[in-house]
Amino acid sequence: MALGALLAGGAAAQEISAPNLSYRTGPFAATGIPVMNGQIDYFTMLNERDGGIGGVKINFYECETGYNTEKGVECYEKTKGDAVVTQPWSTGITLQVLPKSNVDEIPILAPGYGFSAMADGSVFKWAFNLPSSYxxxxxxxxxxxxxxxxxxxxxxxxxxxxxxxxxxxxxxxxxxxxxxxxxxxxxxxxxxxxxxxxxxxxxxxxxxxxxxxxxxxxxxxxxxxxxxxxxxxxxxxxxxxxxxxxxxxxxxxxxxxxxxxxxxxxFNAPVSDAQVMADIQTHVADKGLTESDEEQRSEVFYQRGLVMSAALAEAIAAAQEEFGTGEINAEQLRWGLENIDLTEERIAELGMTGMVAPFSTSCSNHTGHSGGWLLEWDGEQFVKASDHLMADADELAEMEVAAAKEYADANAPWPTQECDG
Known part of the structure; x- marks a missing residue:
């Protein structure tokens, strides 16, 4: 409410620019398209239903890479001018963009992919691979x-x-x-x-x-x-x-x-009767604002795109509240990405119960380590086939710290940040 009042009383914000380095062409297009559709549909839904986030529309647009690392770097350079975030959408592109993030000071969001050691936020200040790493x-x-x-x-x-x-x-x-x-x-x-x-x-x-x-x-x-x-x-x-x-x-x-x-x-499970799916239907599909179809929207990959964009939206909202502005910048979003707190209650408020497990991020934890489920193909669809599984956090933390230090030493001087948690 306080943020809404602040925005209403201040200068009108224009938009938040959030480019996605997508791949709807090439040998990986069949698997890239549904995730990209889910990602963009979520922000379309927020723009249509809520007028954006904090009263500011999200310009979630794409730059096509074909999953090609060289094209991905070109897309990054082309879009970084007004971006508050970049999503490389390839581990190879992520590794190429990683050193640039310290210079350009634009957070990298690599949901469920990229270099696993990016979990160590004290070393990788600008990189995030939430909610779970490889x-x-x-x-x-x-x-x-x-x-x-x-x-x-x-x-x-x-x-x-x-x-x-x-x-x-x-x-x-x-x-x-x-x-x-x-x-x-x-x-x-x-x-x-x-x-x-x-x-x-x-x-x-x-x-x-x-x-x-x-x-x-x-x-x-x-x-x-x-x-x-x-x-x-x-x-x-x-x-x-x-x-x-x-x-x-x-x-x-x-x-x-x-x-x-x-x-x-x-790290996500399909829940076709979730409230967010009904909202997508009403505010996006029924208005002809999606490239997806009903079958695709029921599947794991499309809904994974929704989960990814929901996490980014939560970071944007957290940054807006913290800094008292709707049109946040890249540095402020970086803070937001370090302060995501997706509790069971918040997931329910988003209409995503059962679609993703609770997780939170911090200065030192840029992954969140949400855990996930084994999904089994029953001949027609994927269904949950395990209880919620969690990775061995302590063992992984040792590996993450060691790998992050090795990377920083190999790329010295590499800027780091002090983290209390």
Whole structure:
């Protein structure tokens, strides 16, 4: 109320510029499009229903990268002039933009992707990978298949089928550490960008290795290639588990009932009767303001886009309240991103009960570590197949601090900030 009164009595704010470095074209378009639709639809809903956030419209626009790192950097340079945030939408682009963030002082928001050590806010002042990182994902997957202490994995063999790209290599340090600690054999199997749709060589290796589990770090066309090969080779689907970018309904629809039992970890869960979905229908879909359709809106990836934008919206609102202005700048949004507090009560107020677990961020914690669920393909759709899983926070914190220090030392002088919490 105080913020509303302040805005009403002051100069009229124009808009908040929040570019998204999207990819609706190229080999990853099929999986990028639904998430991008969910992201932009959420802000369209806020603009239509509430007049924006704090009385200020959000200009959430896109710059197309095709998931190409060079184009992504070009988009970053093109959009940074009026941006309060940048969303690189590729681990490769994120790594390229990361050093620039200290100079340009624009926060990087990489929800559920990017460099896992960005969780250490004392080192990565301008980078955020909330609500969970790739190391979180790997930890939750191992707990999901090996029990809370992962001891059931001792003596097992795990094939790690991954895109041969920074994204696919990101969880390797954690998986290698756990393989040594627990005593399972890890078999990394890379998939090149040109091999995504023809993985016969990789699945020949899997047939030879006969692993107890296959963990997939796939994206885009790689997912369909892997799923079809798994069906063809009769690999047990209940031993096949993917990261959250390998849990797209459209990919599984290609194999249909043959894919039943396949699971993926996810920091969001689909809840089609959530209030936010009704609001999207009323204020966006019914007005013809979306590129999505009813089926897409019911699926995991579209709703993941909603969750991502809701977190950004919460950061914007927190910054507006803290600084007493509607048209916040990048530095103020950075503070907002460090002060997200998504409680159960707040999630319910947003109409998102069950769609995401509570999490909060701070100066030192730029990830939030929300945890997630294993979702299982039942032949027609993804359904929850586990209780809420949490990564091993203490163990990951040690790795995050060490990796962040290594990065800062390698890129010295690297500015840091003092954090109390």
């Amino acid at each position: 190391w979180d994902a790997a930890s939750m997957i191992l707990k999901g298949i090996g029990g809370e202490d992962m001891s059931e994995l001792s003596g097992k063999k795990i094939a790690f089928l991954h895109l041969d790209h920074p994204f696919g290599k990101e969880p390797l340090p954690y998986l290698e550490k756990k393989a040594e600690d627990i005593g399972f054999e890890l078999v990394p199997i890379p998939v090149g960008l040109k091999e995504m749709q023809n993985q016969s060589a990789q699945w020949l290796q899997i047939r030879r290795e006969r692993p107890d589990y296959v963990i997939m770090w796939g994206w885009g066309a790689m997912n369909i290639g892997a799923l079809t090969e798994a069906v063809k080779t009769r690999y047990p689907m209940d031993q096949f588990v993917g990261v959250w970018w390998s849990g797209h309904s459209d990919d599984l629809q290609v194999v249909g009932a043959d894919g039943a039992g396949y699971r993926s970890i996810s």
